[in-house]
Amino acid sequence: MPDPTFVITTPIYYVNAAPHIGSAYTTMIADAIARYQRLRGKDVLMVTGTDEHGQKIQRTAEERGVPPQQHCDEFSAEFVKLWQLLNIRYDRFIRTTDPRHKAIVQEFFQRVWEQGDIFIGRQQGWYCVSCEEFKDEAELLEGGFCPLHPNKKAEWKDEENYFFRLSRYQQQLETLYANHPEFIQPESRRNEVLSFVKQGLRDFSISRPSVSWGIPFPTDPQQTLYVWFDALINYLSAAVDPAAEPTLANALRRYWPADVHLVGKDIVRFHAIYWPAMLMSARLPLPKQVFGHGFLTKDGMKMGKSLGNTLDPFELTRQYGPDAVRYYFLTQIEVGKDGDFSESRFIDILNADLANDLGNLLNRTLNMLKKYGDYRIPAVRIPEAHPLKLLAQTLTPLVAAAYEQLDPSLAAQKTLSLAQASNKYLDEQAPWSLHKQGKSEQVAEILYAVLESVRWVAVLLSPIVPDLSLKILQQLGFQLSDITQLRWDPDATWGQLPPAQEPQPPTPIFQKILKPSPS
RNA sequence: GGCUCAGUAGCUCAGCGGUAGAGCAGGGGACUCAUAAGCCCUUGGUCGCGUGUUCAAAUCACGCCUGAGCCA
Numbered sequence: 001m002p003d004p005t006f007v008i009t010t011p012i013y014y015v016n017a018a019p020h021i022g023s024a025y026t027t028m029i030a031d032a033i034a035r036y037q038r039l040r041g042k043d044v045l046m047v048t049g050t051d052e053h054g055q056k057i058q059r060t061a062e063e064r065g066v067p068p069q070q071h072c073d074e075f076s077a078e079f080v081k082l083w084q085l086l087n088i089r090y091d092r093f094i095r096t097t098d099p100r101h102k103a104i105v106q107e108f109f110q111r112v113w114e115q116g117d118i119f120i121g122r123q124q125g126w127y128c129v130s131c132e133e134f135k136d137e138a139e140l141l142e143g144g145f146c147p148l149h150p151n152k153k154a155e156w157k158d159e160e161n162y163f164f165r166l167s168r169y170q171q172q173l174e175t176l177y178a179n180h181p182e183f184i185q186p187e188s189r190r191n192e193v194l195s196f197v198k199q200g201l202r203d204f205s206i207s208r209p210s211v212s213w214g215i216p217f218p219t220d221p222q223q224t225l226y227v228w229f230d231a232l233i234n235y236l237s238a239a240v241d242p243a244a245e246p247t248l249a250n251a252l253r254r255y256w257p258a259d260v261h262l263v264g265k266d267i268v269r270f271h272a273i274y275w276p277a278m279l280m281s282a283r284l285p286l287p288k289q290v291f292g293h294g295f296l297t298k299d300g301m302k303m304g305k306s307l308g309n310t311l312d313p314f315e316l317t318r319q320y321g322p323d324a325v326r327y328y329f330l331t332q333i334e335v336g337k338d339g340d341f342s343e344s345r346f347i348d349i350l351n352a353d354l355a356n357d358l359g360n361l362l363n364r365t366l367n368m369l370k371k372y373g374d375y376r377i378p379a380v381r382i383p384e385a386h387p388l389k390l391l392a393q394t395l396t397p398l399v400a401a402a403y404e405q406l407d408p409s410l411a412a413q414k415t416l417s418l419a420q421a422s423n424k425y426l427d428e429q430a431p432w433s434l435h436k437q438g439k440s441e442q443v444a445e446i447l448y449a450v451l452e453s454v455r456w457v458a459v460l461l462s463p464i465v466p467d468l469s470l471k472i473l474q475q476l477g478f479q480l481s482d483i484t485q486l487r488w489d490p491d492a493t494w495g496q497l498p499p500a501q502e503p504q505p506p507t508p509i510f511q512k513i514l515k516p517s518p519s
Numbered sequence: 520g521g522c523u524c525a526g527u528a529g530c531u532c533a534g535c536g537g538u539a540g541a542g543c544a545g546g547g548g549a550c551u552c553a554u555a556a557g558c559c560c561u562u563g564g565u566c567g568c569g570u571g572u573u574c575a576a577a578u579c580a581c582g583c584c585u586g587a588g589c590c591a
Contacts, residue, residue: 134591166591188524192589195522202591265588273591295587302587332531337524338587345530348543356556364553371552413542420557427558432551508554 005045006037007258011267012049012094012234015075016056019082021303021341022264022296024313028326029293029335029408030262031088035463036403036411040488045255047238048083049094050076054132054227058213068213072097082313087322087466089484092242094234100246101237102215105225107248108233109218111282117168118219123161123205126154132227134205162207162223169277170201176276182289184272185406186336189265189292193272204274232275235261235287248284258287260406268292291406294338296329311341320513323465324350330464331412347513353412354468358419358457359510362472365426365450366506368443372435377451377477378444379499388449391421392456392494399460400488408464415460422453451476452497459491471509477501 010030013023027048034046052072061071076095083090094101112118125134130152145153177183177194184190207223208214215230217223239255240246261271271290279286295302298309317325328346331353333339369375382389395414402411431443455476462469462483470483476497480486490496 136591188588191523196590198522199590204591269589269591297587334532340531342530345543348530351554352543355554360554360556362553364556366553368552423557426552427550430550430552435552506553510554512554512556 003041003043005255006034006042007045007047007239007255008034008037008260008262009046009235009238009258010048011261011263012051012096012231013079014051014054014056015072015079016060018075019079019313021311021313021316023079024082024086024325025296025329025333026262026264026293027083027088027090028086028329029406031086031090032326032330032408032463033260033262033403033406034091035089035466035484038484039459039463039486039492040400043254045092045239046090047092047094047235048079048088048090049092049234049238050079050096051227051231051234052076052095052097053214053225053230055129055208055211055213056132058211059129061213069097082317085314085317085322086325089466092238094238096215096230096234098237100240101234103246104237104240104248104251105215105230105233106218108236108278108282109225111248111284112164112278113219115281115283117165117281118162118206119165119203121161121163121203121205122159123163124158125156127157128152128154157210159209161205161209162217162220163203164206164229164274164278164281166201166203166274166277169280170197172280173197173201173273173277176286180288184268185289185291189268189272189336193268196269197273201273201277228270228274229278232270232278235275236284248282252284257285259289261287261290262406263290263292265292265294291336293335294333296333297338297340299342300340320346320350321467323354323468323510324513327354327412327465330408332409334409335406344515347515350510351512353416354465354510355508355512357416357423358454358472359508361419361423361426361450362454362475363506363508365447365454366475366503368431368435369447369451369503370506372431372440372443372447375502377497377499377501377503378448380441380445380448382445382449382452382495386449388418388422388425388453389494392418392453396460396492396494400492403463412461412464415457418453419457422450426450448497448499451503452495455497456492456494459486462486468510475504475507475509477503 008030010026013019030046030048034044037044050072057072058068061068064071080093123134127134135154174197181190184193206226206229207217208226209223211224214224214227217225235258236248236251236256237246239251241250241253244250263271268290276286297303298311301309303310328349332345332349395418399411399414402414426446429446431446434443454472458469458472466483470480473480
């Protein structure tokens with residue numbers, strides 16, 4: 001029997017600008033959860049990609065004086081680069097300009113068309129090109145500017161458009177939300193969607209007559225398919241094996257429906273309302289969950305180009321390394337809530353948790369092992385009721401539950417608590433005194449228990465800080481080249497450190513970050 | 520304007536009916552294996568404001584203030 005699957009997606013990112021920290025944040029969460037599920041032995045599909053159609057892309061490319069496809073190629077490559085830098089292990093990278101994606105979109109369209117859910121109508125209103133959305137007049141700022149893009153004036157449009165009959169799915173959607181409260185998470189986002197749907201769903205436009213950069217409208221060459229309609233279908237395209245024909249039948253074969261669509265809270269509506277309705281129309285299975293995470297601020301302020309306080313993910317990662325960036329964002333911000341980045345807190349947390357509590361624990365213990373013995377993992381019998389062993393046994397299911405609930409912050413906190421307990425244990429046992437008293441048996445047992453605890457921490461923390469975990473395990477003497485070779489069973493069980501194994505020389509695994517003096 | 524979420528120690532947050540908590544930062548101490556790390560102790564809060572319900576409210580209700588968000 002094949003392993004059970006786990007499918008998690010990030011949104012596909014719009015190639016209008018260089019990747020920003022928000023995209024990185026979503027992708028880091030997805031990666032950590034995917035890594036956890038792989039550790040559990042699941043057949044995981046983690047997908048991300050880029051959204052490359054629409055008027056905004058067309059215009060940006062024109063402004064840059066390059067053909068749109070070249071523009072997309074260049075910007076899409078930036079995302080790939082950032083994911084490499086951040087140690088993101090995705091399984092597939094979808095680009096909406098890929099002909100294979102277009103084939104899936106056409107087949108999907110055909111099914112919706114056959115249901116009679118697409119009709120022609122007239123769309124009038126103010127349109128924000130940056131949002132690629134129509135806006136209500138009441139929503140616009142003084143002078144007709146978009147509230148989300150205060151420097152962009154909304155444009156008046158009066159067009160013949162094709163519409164998707166969303167209103168037809170009002171009832172089915174309400175039933176879905178009622179029967180599956182977990183479909184939209186967290187709770188606050190769910191409430192928003194519920195109140196939105198309650199007001200009554202209107203049909204939405206799925207074509208644009210004046211945009212050429214996109215997938216041609218299958219039944220009317222004068223029109224182009226609306227970018228959102230095209231973009232959402234990427235999740236199905238991603239489910240197709242790259243070696244297989246791009247058909248819906250092949251999409252359904254193994255990796256559909258998705259377990260989690262992880263999205264920013266700004267696009268929950270598209271994923272929790274439009275997308276399931278589209279799937280209902282096409283008679284395809286629905287994803288199991290849409291999770292809307294929060295936004296990031298910097299020093300308590302909203303980030304934005306106009307404020308000039310953006311946080312460049314490339315710069316941050318190059319300066320501090322992927323593990324530091326991942327650890328901060330995954331553990332210091334509760335997924336689902338907004339979170340803040342402050343460099344001073346960033347440095348404090350990394351030093352306290354990774355350099356001091358964990359890094360120094362390994363270092364001090366290996367140093368003792370070196371000084372007091374032959375620098376091999378001691379061959380000792382650990383009593384069943386050893387306090388560190390008992391604690392690890394208690395923590396293991398709690399850590400698992402935290403990852404399952406998309407809460408890497410809690411997972412890390414529980415995991416680190418064994419490192420903290422180990423530091424305390426060392427101080428209480430004082431092996432340095434025991435050594436002077438010649439009690440080498442006891443010293444061996446203490447050092448083994450602590451080193452094994454560090455190994456356990458490295459394994460359970462590996463979805464969040466894969467490189468750091470690998471370094472720890474290598475220093476403990478494991479011949480491991482790829483952290484994804486680990487498996488929960490048995491690696492997450494306390495007591496796996498092989499006796500007589502020879503560790504590498506003790507070297508700090510996480511350099512303490514020096515705080516710039518506030519002068 | 521309607522709705523949602525939040526407002527608790529310097530910072531980030533937990534608690535959500537029964538004498539105010541954690542981590543980080545700050546202060547002190549003993550120790551020495553260690554990346555001056557870790558360990559122990561500690562300073563610090565009329566729990567946004569007001570009214571009410573209750574023997575008892577950070578915790579429930581109502582109103583207000585502030586911030587974030589949703590209203591195609």
